[in-house]
Amino acid sequence: MSTILQTDYETEAEREQKYRAARGLMLKNLPSEPELPFWLLHVLNLWLPHRQVCDGHSTPLQYFCDRYYERERDTVLWAARLWGKSMNSGLECWMKARDPRRPYWQANICAGSGAQAAKVYEATDRFWTVTDDIGGRVVLKRDPLKSITEFLDGSKYEITPASTTAQRGPHPNALYADEIDEISRDVFNAALNQAMERYGHKPSTALLSTMHKVGGLMGEWVDNAEGRGYKLYTSCVLETLEACTGDYNCETCNLEPYCERKLKPIFEEEEKWQLEGGIISSGEKPHIGFNTIDTIRQKVRQGYEREEGTGRVKVLDVESELFSRRPSRTGLVFPDFKDNFHVVPAQEINIQPEWKKARTTDFGFSAPFVDLYFAITPRDQIIFYYEMVQTAMTMPDIIEHLREGRRHTEFLISFGDPAGATEIDTIRKAGIPMKSVVSEIQEGIKMITHLLRQNVDGRPQFIISSACPIFIEEMTKLSYPENGLSEKPVKKDDHCIEAARRGVVAWLRGMIEPLSTLLKGVTVVKDTHRIPTETDETYEREKRSALKVRKGRGGRDRNRERPRGVSDHL
Numbered sequence: 001m002s003t004i005l006q007t008d009y010e011t012e013a014e015r016e017q018k019y020r021a022a023r024g025l026m027l028k029n030l031p032s033e034p035e036l037p038f039w040l041l042h043v044l045n046l047w048l049p050h051r052q053v054c055d056g057h058s059t060p061l062q063y064f065c066d067r068y069y070e071r072e073r074d075t076v077l078w079a080a081r082l083w084g085k086s087m088n089s090g091l092e093c094w095m096k097a098r099d100p101r102r103p104y105w106q107a108n109i110c111a112g113s114g115a116q117a118a119k120v121y122e123a124t125d126r127f128w129t130v131t132d133d134i135g136g137r138v139v140l141k142r143d144p145l146k147s148i149t150e151f152l153d154g155s156k157y158e159i160t161p162a163s164t165t166a167q168r169g170p171h172p173n174a175l176y177a178d179e180i181d182e183i184s185r186d187v188f189n190a191a192l193n194q195a196m197e198r199y200g201h202k203p204s205t206a207l208l209s210t211m212h213k214v215g216g217l218m219g220e221w222v223d224n225a226e227g228r229g230y231k232l233y234t235s236c237v238l239e240t241l242e243a244c245t246g247d248y249n250c251e252t253c254n255l256e257p258y259c260e261r262k263l264k265p266i267f268e269e270e271e272k273w274q275l276e277g278g279i280i281s282s283g284e285k286p287h288i289g290f291n292t293i294d295t296i297r298q299k300v301r302q303g304y305e306r307e308e309g310t311g312r313v314k315v316l317d318v319e320s321e322l323f324s325r326r327p328s329r330t331g332l333v334f335p336d337f338k339d340n341f342h343v344v345p346a347q348e349i350n351i352q353p354e355w356k357k358a359r360t361t362d363f364g365f366s367a368p369f370v371d372l373y374f375a376i377t378p379r380d381q382i383i384f385y386y387e388m389v390q391t392a393m394t395m396p397d398i399i400e401h402l403r404e405g406r407r408h409t410e411f412l413i414s415f416g417d418p419a420g421a422t423e424i425d426t427i428r429k430a431g432i433p434m435k436s437v438v439s440e441i442q443e444g445i446k447m448i449t450h451l452l453r454q455n456v457d458g459r460p461q462f463i464i465s466s467a468c469p470i471f472i473e474e475m476t477k478l479s480y481p482e483n484g485l486s487e488k489p490v491k492k493d494d495h496c497i498e499a500a501r502r503g504v505v506a507w508l509r510g511m512i513e514p515l516s517t518l519l520k521g522v523t524v525v526k527d528t529h530r531i532p533t534e535t536d537e538t539y540e541r542e543k544r545s546a547l548k549v550r551k552g553r554g555g556r557d558r559n560r561e562r563p564r565g566v567s568d569h570l
């Protein structure tokens with residue numbers, strides 16, 4: 001222990017005193033397993049949920065205890081977003097590193113991203129803050145840094161970035177790899193196996209992640225955990241949910257398909273248990289989970305969330321990211337698309353002047369050029385109501401087509417293909433406002449899938465007009481490769497979907513802005529067209545050319561009729 005006595009910023013007596021106090025505090029207070037939940041509650045004001053909701057799922061307390069009391073050393077935790085993975089790992093490090101029975105215990109927390117690293121730091125920082133008054137920091141060698149926390153007895157935990165250089169160095173007793181689905185294989189391989197036996201501490205490796213990739217690291221580790229000598233834990237957001245008291249009704253709750261009405265009785269049982277055990281007094285809210293029902297219900301409804309700090313919108317794969325169900329990428333890309341529900345006869349669609357509208361395109365020459373018109377209803381339904389799909393369109397043809405279409409002066413914007421930067425530039429120079437939307441194909445697919453599963457009082461949220469037969473056909477046919485290992489669909493007859501997914505993502509990101517703000521800095525050719533009437537010649541001409549286009553590609557001949565009356569569907 002001589003190194004402990006060699007710090008240079010205190011007298012030996014002071015150090016000795018602090019260390020004794022720390023030891024005393026910890027030795028007196030480090031909890032046995034039955035005491036642990038109450039110790040956490042009283043010392044850290046923290047309750048680790050311990051009630052299982054789904055079959056086969058573990059609870060945060062069970063996972064923590066198995067690791068903290070070292071019944072399991074190598075583990076894989078497949079848990080939802082918002083489950084508290086970083087907090088759980090941070091707590092384990094905080095408790096183990098400060099334990100005087102474990103001098104020189106060292107841990108490395110490899111964080112999938114900078115944001116992930118910040119989360120772990122914030123979790124542990126909270127433990128220091130809440131224990132400040134009771135001498136929590138007396139075990140510290142110096143104040144915790146974002147990267148490293150060092151203890152008087154030689155223990156430490158480090159939070160390191162997911163880079164190969166950062167992961168080749170350390171040889172801790174324990175490795176925590178946080179969000180491994182976000183870590184590249186190179187970095188992961190550099191990090192794995194770095195845990196080693198030192199100072200009498202056995203090596204331990206904790207892998208934690210949600211699973212949202214097909215053929216990704218997490219999928220591979222969940223499949224092979226047992227064979228590799230790791231214990232697998234699965235848990236979802238339901239295991240961390242607060243009690244559904246008050247107005248929540250299973251009949252109308254959008255979590256019901258996941259919770260299967262199990263949460264309410266579990267909560268009642270827990271409340272009774274806590275009252276009888278004197279953990280709470282009557283009238284007090286029982287300690288359950290830390291995720292509020294409202295937050296989770298809203299995420300399930302929206303299918304996206306805003307990142308804290310950046311405000312960036314991120315699409316959520318609700319099934320896999322919140323409920324730890326395996327993401328599937330086999331067969332059809334849109335099995336939820338039902339043409340007797342999502343397709344509405346063109347004559348029943350009456351686009352209102354005040355609705356937000358936009359066009360979205362996909363460029364091609366030998367592959368077809370696609371132009372889709374869509375509108376957003378006040379109830380947040382998205383309606384695709386016109387398609388133009390044609391091969392061998394030259395740039396002047398495209399510009400003429402786009403300009404023609406702008407007779408609808410309320411058309412706001414066209415969303416281009418980011419790969420077509422040159423085309424977009426040419427189009428903008430011709431005075432047509434066009435933005436490019438940079439988005440991963442998976443993001444758009446997840447969002448469309450989410451919209452297909454939603455309804456607005458029994459009506460679809462995602463609607464395609466029968467005037468878009470090619471788009472409809474693509475939706476029913478697009479498939480994943482047969483090996484089931486790819487995140488990306490087979491690249492075949494997907495041009496309308498390519499355009500549509502960018503439109504959906506643009507809508508989600510709030511990019512559908514009024515024309516006037518978009519046109520800043522662009523020279524505009526004055527638009528003299530007016531909104532067409534039944535007898536408008538321009539309209540008739542375009543209708544004829546649109547029909548010609550469809551005949552030219554598959555011989556379909558569906559009249560794009562003028563809308564009559566507002567549909568039941570909208």
Ligand SMILES: [Zn+2]
Pocket residue numbers: 053054057235236237238239
């Ligand atoms: Zn669960």
